[in-house]
Amino acid sequence: MDSFSPSFNRLVGLITRMPGIGARTAERLAWFVLKSPPQYARQLAAELEGLHEKIIFCSRCGLMTEQDPCVICTSARRDQGLICVVENPGDALRIESTKEFRGVYHVLMGAISPLNRIHPEDLRITELLDRIREGGVREIILATNPTVEGDTTAYYIAEQCKDLTVQVSRIARGLPIGSDLEYADSLTLTRALSGREKF
Ligand SMILES: [Zn+2]
Numbered sequence: 001m002d003s004f005s006p007s008f009n010r011l012v013g014l015i016t017r018m019p020g021i022g023a024r025t026a027e028r029l030a031w032f033v034l035k036s037p038p039q040y041a042r043q044l045a046a047e048l049e050g051l052h053e054k055i056i057f058c059s060r061c062g063l064m065t066e067q068d069p070c071v072i073c074t075s076a077r078r079d080q081g082l083i084c085v086v087e088n089p090g091d092a093l094r095i096e097s098t099k100e101f102r103g104v105y106h107v108l109m110g111a112i113s114p115l116n117r118i119h120p121e122d123l124r125i126t127e128l129l130d131r132i133r134e135g136g137v138r139e140i141i142l143a144t145n146p147t148v149e150g151d152t153t154a155y156y157i158a159e160q161c162k163d164l165t166v167q168v169s170r171i172a173r174g175l176p177i178g179s180d181l182e183y184a185d186s187l188t189l190t191r192a193l194s195g196r197e198k199f
Helices: 006-016 023-035 038-054 089-096 125-134 148-160 186-194
Strands: 082-086 104-107 139-142 167-170
Touching: 006 023, 023 038, 082 089, 082 125, 089 104, 089 186, 104 125, 125 148, 139 148, 148 167
Parallel strands: 082 104, 082 139, 139 167
Antiparallel strands: none
């Protein structure tokens, strides 16, 4: 039900477009902003305003960053010879939160899915192969989701790496099949990474 304030209704409408947010939740969030000190709304607006200008994707690994290359790609404390390949930036954040992985990342920006017309050339696979060909990469860990699309993508990349001198591993089957990395807890992810198998 619309309120008597068009501004409030527009805000609720915008929040409702976000994934997983129904009208009722959107109303609660909008109400929260309204009853908070005005400073909160101003900060929120300022962050949203500059979002697309400030946040870019690392040209090397594809992670969200404010400097290019990102801090992980330029860190001497990370193992630049070990690349964890994930579908989305969020997957890398999830793995990063386990604090166990000391390598670097490569974000594909999706997975192969002919049904949704997502083909290998739509993903950052060429960029990954280029990184391997540059040298210095010992191993890539395919940490795509344990779904049909994720498995297809992992298989495709492994095929492309056949003639390259790099070890290709797939994360262990500790994750529930058909689910996304997004929903795995920290311990499960750590086990999946350490229990990886040669492809
Ligand atoms: Zn990077």
